[in-house]
Amino acid sequence: MEWNNGKEWAIFQHQQAELRKTYLAAGMSEEQIKRLYEFDLEVYRGTRREALHTQHLNVSSFDDSDDGLDKSPLYKRFLEKIAVTDKHWETGRFDWIEQIERKELYRAVRALSDSDKELLTELLILGLSQTEIARRRGVNKATVTKWMNRLKKYFRKFF
Numbered sequence: 001m002e003w004n005n006g007k008e009w010a011i012f013q014h015q016q017a018e019l020r021k022t023y024l025a026a027g028m029s030e031e032q033i034k035r036l037y038e039f040d041l042e043v044y045r046g047t048r049r050e051a052l053h054t055q056h057l058n059v060s061s062f063d064d065s066d067d068g069l070d071k072s073p074l075y076k077r078f079l080e081k082i083a084v085t086d087k088h089w090e091t092g093r094f095d096w097i098e099q100i101e102r103k104e105l106y107r108a109v110r111a112l113s114d115s116d117k118e119l120l121t122e123l124l125i126l127g128l129s130q131t132e133i134a135r136r137r138g139v140n141k142a143t144v145t146k147w148m149n150r151l152k153k154y155f156r157k158f159f
Contacts, residue, residue: 108154
């Protein structure tokens, strides 16, 4: 933001003169007008501080085009804080397993077949019901229930 102090001060003083006339016409006392002026002066000073101490990136988009952003020290310094990268698409189907903190459970899940890991992913991560899983896999709901009971029995051995 650019700031021309002489110009902005003249605008502020003109506005204050107009406000003073309005306040006097409304019957306000000199003390009240003075307090309002002091408040407006603090707002003016805050606006000036912001203008003088804020450097904008002037970024219209964050694509890879040559728009000079690589030369901006602010852009380089704060890119990680102002940008969000969705890495969900970069992960594998079973990367949720790596988030398991209990060693026994981690080992047990890692030892499962891909079919069983997929079943757990559909149940726990995607939140699908047995009916939805059966429909997706083209089997009966009873078959999915059987698979789930087998997994329960498997995990009981570890806990």
